[in-house]
Amino acid sequence: xxxxEKKPLNxxxxxxxxxxxxxxxxxxxxxxxxxxxxxxxxxxxxxxxxSYRKNAKGFVSVKGICRVSDTNEFLAGILxxxxxxxxxxxxxxxxxxxxxxxxxxxxxxxxxxxNSKRCSSGVKNDIISEKCIGCGDCILxxxxxxxxxxxxxxxxxxxxxxDAVQGRCKTLEIASGENINNINNINIDCxxxxxxKKLKERKKENLINKxxxxxxxxxxSMNAPQRRYL
Ligand code: SF4
Ligand code: SF4
Numbered sequence: 748x749x750x751x752e753k754k755p756l757n758x759x760x761x762x763x764x765x766x767x768x769x770x771x772x773x774x775x776x777x778x779x780x781x782x783x784x785x786x787x788x789x790x791x792x793x794x795x796x797x798s799y800r801k802n803a804k805g806f807v808s809v810k811g812i813c814r815v816s817d818t819n820e821f822l823a824g825i826l827x828x829x830x831x832x833x834x835x836x837x838x839x840x841x842x843x844x845x846x847x848x849x850x851x852x853x854x855x856x857x858x859x860x861x862n863s864k865r866c867s868s869g870v871k872n873d874i875i876s877e878k879c880i881g882c883g884d885c886i887l888x889x890x891x892x893x894x895x896x897x898x899x900x901x902x903x904x905x906x907x908x909x910d911a912v913q914g915r916c917k918t919l920e921i922a923s924g925e926n927i928n929n930i931n932n933i934n935i936d937c938x939x940x941x942x943x944k945k946l947k948e949r950k951k952e953n954l955i956n957k958x959x960x961x962x963x964x965x966x967x968s969m970n971a972p973q974r975r976y977l
Contacts, residue, residue, distance in 0.1 A: 776811025784839030849892025883968030
């Protein structure tokens with residue numbers, strides 16, 4: 748189970764500053780149990796957004812939003828029935844669920860509504876890929892929905908190191924002394940290259956500057972043991 752906490756409202760409003768039509772997605776998995784992403788919390792956030800003159804609609808997945816195939820269907824159903832163009836999705840789930848939505852819907856902003864406090868992973872093509880190390884202060888809204896902490900072998904938060912060659916991360920290869928293609932057939936692109944390409948495609952490269960100007964992180968939010976009191 749992934750422990751999550753609500754992001755401060757002002758952070759969510761800041762992410763949504765240019766968005767009018769917003770869809771809030773809840774997760775009936777761990778976030779419902781934590782009382783951070785169930786129906787009540789989705790309605791609560793929609794009401795708050797509406798009172799700030801946003802058109803907000805909420806939906807809660809029947810299964811955990813980190814389950815790729817179920818979420819594919821869930822989102823297809825929502826998009827089929829919506830009459831307006833969506834400007835942004837706010838996902839009330841762990842960072843893994845936010846990234847699953849962001850991978851499926853790559854041409855609309857997908858923002859995190861919660862902070863994840865413990866590890867999580869998503870499943871795609873029978874492979875479980877770690878997506879979120881539960882840093883407790885989610886920044887996916889600044890990175891095109893891609894987590895640098897989790898996907899960079901050095902957990903680099905402040906831009907790329909010097910190990911990439913033509914966009915490919917060579918860190919694991921250097922560390923193991925083997926060609927990475929021979930190790931579990933893993934192909935790893937430098938996550939910073941992937942983030943930059945995605946932001947550039949969406950003409951949002953300026954978010955990188957915003958990311959680099961963040962206050963130093965409070966790593967104590969990752970300390971164990973974690974407890975979520977209901
Ligand atoms: S920034 Fe990454 S590690 Fe932190 S909560 Fe978001 S997805 Fe998880
Ligand atoms: S090349 Fe990129 S992904 Fe690899 S360790 Fe350096 S910053 Fe991280």
